[in-house]
Amino acid sequence: MKDDNICELIQAGQPEKAFRLLYKEYPKVRSMIRKSGGSTSDAADIFQEALLVVYRKFSSGNISVHTSVNAYLFGVCRYLWYKSQRNRLQMQADTDQVIDDNDAEQWLHEDQKVHLAEKVLTMLGNKCRELLLGFYTSGQSMEALARKFGYASVNTAKTRKYKCLESARTKFREMYQQSQKK
Amino acid sequence: MRPELNHIEKIDAYLSGNMTPEEKSAFEKQISENQVLAEAVEIQKNLRKALENIRLKSAIQRVRTRYKIYKGIKYTGIVLSATLAGIMLLYSISVFFNGNSSDKNEEEWNIHIPDCPSGSNDCYTPGNLIPSQEFTIDGNQDTVITGKQGLLLVIPQGSFINEKGQTVSGKIQIELKEALDPATIMLSGLSTFSGDRLLETGGMFYIQAYQNGKKLGIVPEGILAKVPVLETKPGMMLYDGEELPDGSVNWIDPKPLVSALMPVDMSQLDFYPPGYISQIQKMELNYSDKAYRDSVYLSFEEQSIETTGIPLLGQEMFKSNCARCHYNNDQKFIGPGLGDVRQRWDSEENLRAFIQNPSELLKTGHPYANQLYKEYGKQQMPAFNMTDREIEAILEYTDSYNRYETDSIIRQMYGISPSKVLAFWNEQFNHTYLATKEFEDRMKKIHHTCDNAILDIYIQNIDKDLYYADSLAAAIYGGEFRNYAALKLGNVASADKKFRILQGFYARQAAIYKEAGIQSTRNFFQKHTELDQHAFAKSITQEAANYSREQKVLVEEYEKNLDEAYRQLGYKRPVNMTSSNNSVTALITSSGWKNIDREVWESVANRTTLDFTDEKGNKAHIGYKECRISVQAFQQFDRIQVYLVPQQLSSYMLIPGNNGTYTEKLNEFLMYDLFVIGYREQQIFLYNRSNFPPGNYPAIILEKTTLQEVNNKLGRSSNYSAAQHLQQSLEYTLFEITDEKRKNHVQWVKKMREELLPVIYPCSYLSENITYDSIQVTKTQ
Numbered sequence: 001m002k003d004d005n006i007c008e009l010i011q012a013g014q015p016e017k018a019f020r021l022l023y024k025e026y027p028k029v030r031s032m033i034r035k036s037g038g039s040t041s042d043a044a045d046i047f048q049e050a051l052l053v054v055y056r057k058f059s060s061g062n063i064s065v066h067t068s069v070n071a072y073l074f075g076v077c078r079y080l081w082y083k084s085q086r087n088r089l090q091m092q093a094d095t096d097q098v099i100d101d102n103d104a105e106q107w108l109h110e111d112q113k114v115h116l117a118e119k120v121l122t123m124l125g126n127k128c129r130e131l132l133l134g135f136y137t138s139g140q141s142m143e144a145l146a147r148k149f150g151y152a153s154v155n156t157a158k159t160r161k162y163k164c165l166e167s168a169r170t171k172f173r174e175m176y177q178q179s180q181k182k
Numbered sequence: 183m184r185p186e187l188n189h190i191e192k193i194d195a196y197l198s199g200n201m202t203p204e205e206k207s208a209f210e211k212q213i214s215e216n217q218v219l220a221e222a223v224e225i226q227k228n229l230r231k232a233l234e235n236i237r238l239k240s241a242i243q244r245v246r247t248r249y250k251i252y253k254g255i256k257y258t259g260i261v262l263s264a265t266l267a268g269i270m271l272l273y274s275i276s277v278f279f280n281g282n283s284s285d286k287n288e289e290e291w292n293i294h295i296p297d298c299p300s301g302s303n304d305c306y307t308p309g310n311l312i313p314s315q316e317f318t319i320d321g322n323q324d325t326v327i328t329g330k331q332g333l334l335l336v337i338p339q340g341s342f343i344n345e346k347g348q349t350v351s352g353k354i355q356i357e358l359k360e361a362l363d364p365a366t367i368m369l370s371g372l373s374t375f376s377g378d379r380l381l382e383t384g385g386m387f388y389i390q391a392y393q394n395g396k397k398l399g400i401v402p403e404g405i406l407a408k409v410p411v412l413e414t415k416p417g418m419m420l421y422d423g424e425e426l427p428d429g430s431v432n433w434i435d436p437k438p439l440v441s442a443l444m445p446v447d448m449s450q451l452d453f454y455p456p457g458y459i460s461q462i463q464k465m466e467l468n469y470s471d472k473a474y475r476d477s478v479y480l481s482f483e484e485q486s487i488e489t490t491g492i493p494l495l496g497q498e499m500f501k502s503n504c505a506r507c508h509y510n511n512d513q514k515f516i517g518p519g520l521g522d523v524r525q526r527w528d529s530e531e532n533l534r535a536f537i538q539n540p541s542e543l544l545k546t547g548h549p550y551a552n553q554l555y556k557e558y559g560k561q562q563m564p565a566f567n568m569t570d571r572e573i574e575a576i577l578e579y580t581d582s583y584n585r586y587e588t589d590s591i592i593r594q595m596y597g598i599s600p601s602k603v604l605a606f607w608n609e610q611f612n613h614t615y616l617a618t619k620e621f622e623d624r625m626k627k628i629h630h631t632c633d634n635a636i637l638d639i640y641i642q643n644i645d646k647d648l649y650y651a652d653s654l655a656a657a658i659y660g661g662e663f664r665n666y667a668a669l670k671l672g673n674v675a676s677a678d679k680k681f682r683i684l685q686g687f688y689a690r691q692a693a694i695y696k697e698a699g700i701q702s703t704r705n706f707f708q709k710h711t712e713l714d715q716h717a718f719a720k721s722i723t724q725e726a727a728n729y730s731r732e733q734k735v736l737v738e739e740y741e742k743n744l745d746e747a748y749r750q751l752g753y754k755r756p757v758n759m760t761s762s763n764n765s766v767t768a769l770i771t772s773s774g775w776k777n778i779d780r781e782v783w784e785s786v787a788n789r790t791t792l793d794f795t796d797e798k799g800n801k802a803h804i805g806y807k808e809c810r811i812s813v814q815a816f817q818q819f820d821r822i823q824v825y826l827v828p829q830q831l832s833s834y835m836l837i838p839g840n841n842g843t844y845t846e847k848l849n850e851f852l853m854y855d856l857f858v859i860g861y862r863e864q865q866i867f868l869y870n871r872s873n874f875p876p877g878n879y880p881a882i883i884l885e886k887t888t889l890q891e892v893n894n895k896l897g898r899s900s901n902y903s904a905a906q907h908l909q910q911s912l913e914y915t916l917f918e919i920t921d922e923k924r925k926n927h928v929q930w931v932k933k934m935r936e937e938l939l940p941v942i943y944p945c946s947y948l949s950e951n952i953t954y955d956s957i958q959v960t961k962t963q
Contacts, residue, residue, distance in 0.1 A: 016241040023245050035345070048242045055238055113224070117232030129236075136230055137237035162187040165194070169225050 006069045010058040013139070019051055025070050029077045038081065046084070050076040116179070120171045128164035135161060193219075193226045312359045312388075321351040321393075331360040333387050342391045342398040349401070350393055359388035386423070443618040443648060445674045448611060451622045453603050454479060455629040457941045465934055479600045481706070482935070482942045483699025496579030498661070499572055507563070510580055517558055520580040526550070534573050539565045572660055597632045597943035601695035605688050606641060614644040614684065615673050621648070624655075627662045632945035636663075641688055645681040647672045710928045717921045724914045731833045731907060738831045739849060740786040746851055747782050747794060747802040789847040806847040809876035811858065814883050816842025819860035819867065820919060822884075825908055826874070829853040832903040834911070848876040855899070859892070859912065860884040861919055866912075868892055889916070 009018040029050075030043040038046075053076050054069065121129055131149060134140045140148075146157035195201055196209050213220045319325040321342060327335040335358070340349045362385035391398040421433035449472070452459065462478060500510060500520075507516035518526075527533040528550060536543045536551055540563045543551045555562060568576075603625075606616050615621055621640065628636050636655050643651040652667035748754065785792035785804060794802040813822055824837040824844040830852050837844040848854060856874035860867035867884035868891075892912065896905035 015238055016245060019242055019245040026246075044246065048239060048246075051242050052235065052238055113228045114231045114235065117225075117228040118235055121229065121232050121236060132229075132233055133237055136233045158191075159187065162190045162194075165190050165226065165229065166186060168229055169190075169222065172225050172229065 007058050010055055013059075015055055018055070022051060022054065022070070022073055025073050025077075028074060032074075032078065033081055036081070036085070038085075042081075042084075046077050046080050049080050053080075113176070116175055117168075117172060120168050120175060123171065124164065124168055128160075128167070131157070131161055132164055132168075189222070190226070193223050196223070197227055197230060312361055315358045315360070317356040317358065319354050319356060321354045327356065327358070329358050329360045329387070331362040333358070333360050333362060335389070341401050342393075343401055344393070344396070344398060347399075350398055352393070354398065355392045357388070357390045357392065361386045388423075443615050443620055443671060443674045445613055445615070445617040446619065448607055448609055448617050451607075451617065451619070453607050453622065453625045455597065455942050455944065456626050458938070461938055461941050465937070476604055477702075478938070479942065480604060480695060480699035481703045482939065483600050483696055484703040496575035496577070499568070499576045500579050503566060503568075504576065516561070517563060518554065523580050524577055530577075533577075534570070536563075537566050537573055537576075538568065541565070569657065569660055571658055596945050598629050598634055598637055599696065600942065601692050601699055602634060602637055602641075604695050605692035608691075610684065610687055611644075613674060614681075615648045615671075616640070616644060618648075618674065620671055624652075624663075624666060627666075628655075629944065631659050631661075632943070633659065642685065644684065645673075706931075710924070713921070713924060714928075717917075717925075720914070720917065724911075727910070728836075732835075735828075735831050735833045735835060736786060739828070739852070740783055742830060742852070743786055743792070743804050743849070744779065744782050746804060747792065750802040751794075751796060751800040789849075805850040807850050807876040809846055809848045809874075809879075811837070811839075811844045811856075811879045811882055813842040813844075813858060813860065813869075814881045816860075819862050819884070821861045821915065823859050823861075823911070823915060825857040825859070825911070827855040827857065827899070827901055827904045827908065829855065829901055832901075833907045834904050836911070850876070855901075857892075857908065858882055858884060859915075861915065863919070863923075864916065866892060866916075870895060889913075 006018050006021050009015070009021070026043075026047055029047050030040065033043040033046060034040070050073055054073050058069070121132070124132075127149060131145060134145050134148070135142065142154045142157055142161075145151075146154050149157065149160075151157040151160060192209070196206065201209060213223055315329055317327050319327070319337065322339055325335075325337045327337065329335075335356075337356075340351070342350045342354055344350050391400070419436035422435045423431045424434050454475070458479065459475070462475065504510075504520060508518065508520045509515050510519070511521040512519045523533065524530070527536075532543065532548060532551070536548075540551065544555055544562070611617055624640065625637075628640070636659055639654045639658070640651045643654070648671040649667050649669065652663055652669070652671070656663035656667045781794055782792060782804070784790075785806070789806050791806045792802065792804040811824055813819075816822055822842065822844075824839065824846075825834045826837060826846065826848070827834045828849070834857075835846070837846045839845060854874045856869070856871045858869040866887055866889055868887040869882045869884050889912065893909055896909055899905040
């Protein structure tokens with residue numbers, strides 16, 4: 001029931017509410033990570049990463065989990081944590097039966113390029129970023145955004161949006177080439 | 183728009199799926215042929231994915247912040263020990279903690295939390311500059327630690343747990359950091375932010391326990407920290423410190439402070455019923471002597487009856503909840519009269535259900551409830567959220583209306599038993615919460631409840647925080663105790679650990695007091711009843727003796743006078759006349775001389791001069807002369823008795839009089855000795871004169887003397903029998919004076935008890951407000 005709720009929320013594009021429900025797993029994850037030598041901020045990072053995995057998986061409509069969402073989330077956290085520790089620690093044999101590597105990997109592995117894009121976006125001006133976020137992620141209409149950001153017309157806002165995209169693209173190319181050179 | 187932007191728009195449309203199938207396939211064809219376009223599409227796609235990521239991450243960030251504030255308690259408390267804690271005052275409390283409707287405030291949660299590169303130790307650790315204080319304690323013992331700046335930690339045995347949640351024993355190291363004064367707080371660099379709200383700090387401290395180098399957690403019951411603050415401000419709370427990645431501290435999870443109570447010496451507190459001291463003060467009792475106050479208080483133990491505090495509570499509850507719409511009789515007001523409410527309803531259960539939620543019962547179609555609803559203009563009674571006990575109290579109260587109708591009023595007073603109060607009011611309980619101003623305050627309310635069970639709750643839970651008992655009391659009695667419970671007061675910091683022993687001591691003490699109180703009061707009244715009987719018997723004896731003595735003296739005087747009359751007339755007196763009371767009878771039956779006899783008798787009885795002339799012209803004269811004696815400063819004496827002892831007779835005469843003036847007619851043919859005796863308490867004063875001639879004595883002065891001296895004087899008297907009688911009379915008077923004092927005292931005690939009773943036992947089954955008068959008033963309203 002709870003699971004349905006979480007899935008529904010994710011599919012309805014209400015990640016924040018879903019995350020709130022899922023955050024109840026955090027103490028378990030945190031103590032698990034702390035017990036095996038991690039810090040609180042490690043735990044927070046891993047947990048954030050895992051939430052993204054869960055979100056992507058369920059928002060894609062690919063729901064083939066045999067356990068509860070919570071257990072899946074915990075499994076992902078363990079997986080991610082041991083993965084990040086793989087160099088230092090020998091991965092324990094009995095890590096997890098809940099998820100298999102490929103499954104998590106599939107949803108975890110974002111292109112390097114996406115990370116780069118994120119960085120680029122954070123380097124954009126606030127207004128630009130908010131405009132893009134507003135339009136692309138929270139599904140607000142151009143009219144509403146124009147009003148919110150004080151543009152004269154919808155067209156001005158549209159142009160502004162494409163200009164932002166353009167500058168992001170330019171910046172991305174630059175940075176990508178730089179990273180390739182290294 | 184520039185062509186470049188059109189380009190972007192087109193890609194955007196493609197990625198958003200806003201193309202017709204034809205456009206789409208054409209565009210895809212272009213992509214497959216054009217490397218640059220493909221790259222541009224990919225970049226745009228990545229940007230969109232990145233935007234989605236940013237959105238999700240910021241959502242997670244918000245959830246996390248929210249989570250830390252609302253739920254942080256759970257894990258900091260148990261898994262991890264409290265790390266940093268501060269006593270602070272929130273400057274603005276408004277939006278922050280005012281509810282769960284967080285959706286409205288979504289924007290509020292956009293708190294910027296800067297990143298600290300993970301894994302690097304360059305981050306500034308707060309509080310680094312404050313020196314650590316190390317303590318080693320024994321986990322098997324209760325320990326009190328005092329920090330250098332005055333932080334007091336009270337650590338009960340078994341307060342620390344290891345990572346498995348097991349209680350840790352043995353040696354435990356405790357690291358303590360204090361930042362309690364402004365200078366140290368500044369030096370520490372500790373922030374005073376909770377989220378983006380600024381806090382006013384009252385001091386911060388850090389505590390961490392270790393065993394063998396491993397960090398320990400604190401049990402959920404917690405340990406008690408007493409923090410010296412310059413000023414206790416309202417709204418101060420304890421915040422847990424959460425270290426943020428950038429090394430700053432965010433203060434979260436505010437908890438109200440447990441106010442540790444300050445025990446004072448029991449002797450400085452007042453646990454008497456309210457008004458007791460002022461009442462005994464008013465009665466000019468020796469109120470400054472605690473032993474005396476206690477004994478008076480305890481003397482009411484006998485009237486103590488085990489009861490619940492229902493009627494008084496009921497009266498209060500009725501007034502504050504029901505009286506607006508109901509009378510406590512059978513008269514209609516806005517609603518029906520409640521005097522017979524219990525009789526009117528089919529079952530108590532339904533009645534209670536109706537009080538608690540009328541609409542629910544109406545919905546079930548309960549016939550009587552619906553009948554009432556119609557009868558009273560479809561105006562529904564509001565629901566009353568009352569405890570069972572409160573309802574019971576109201577119903578008891580409404581029952582009292584009927585009781586009045588059927589029974590005569592019996593006012594049975596009751597309240598907290600004095601023995602229960604005195605049993606804990608001693609130094610043995612100096613280190614419990616009973617010895618606090620706070621409990622003193624509660625005790626007043628406990629007296630008000632008249633319910634011994636409430637007092638028991640407080641005494642049985644002295645090992646727990648005060649608010650625990652407060653909540654129990656609130657559950658039973660409600661009222662003021664709810665406010666007390668809300669204060670969340672703790673126990674005294676150095677609470678005595680010998681609770682069991684103390685409770686045992688209390689039980690014994692209470693029993694002893696009870697027994698002593700009952701016995702001493704009973705003994706007092708029993709003793710005085712006996713003394714009353716004794717005094718009564720004595721007074722009867724004395725009166726009888728007086729009566730026969732008076733008669734005897736009278737007859738004796740008569741005899742003497744008769745002899746004298748015969749002598750003067752020159753007759754010989756008939757021999758059959760005996761000097762007894764019967765002689766009066768004999769007098770009437772004798773012939774010839776009865777005239778003389780009767781006149782002599784009348785002259786003696788009325789103390790008037792006899793002038794008798796018989797048929798032969800012989801005369802007899804026996805004169806009576808008035809004598810008037812006034813005692814100077816007679817007011818000084820409790821009592822004055824004037825005795826005249828006729829030397830020729832066998833006993834004395836007691837002279838009547840008042841206001842210090844005594845008059846009597848003296849037989850001039852007799853010789854008198856005068857004894858005027860004044861009494862002041864047990865002191866005797868005397869004026870004595872032999873061969874006392876009649877006359878006016880306007881100012882007789884009484885001299886101080888002793889009973890012994892008077893006796894000596896009497897002993898020297900030739901009139902032995904009269905002296906003996908007088909002595910007896912004197913002794914009896916002394917006894918009577920003493921006994922009168924005793925009786926007055928008993929009288930006073932009874933009066934005092936009557937006045938104190940409603941103070942000590944403020945409750946009664948039928949209290950004043952339910953008297954006939956008040957019922958009349960409500961009926962005519």
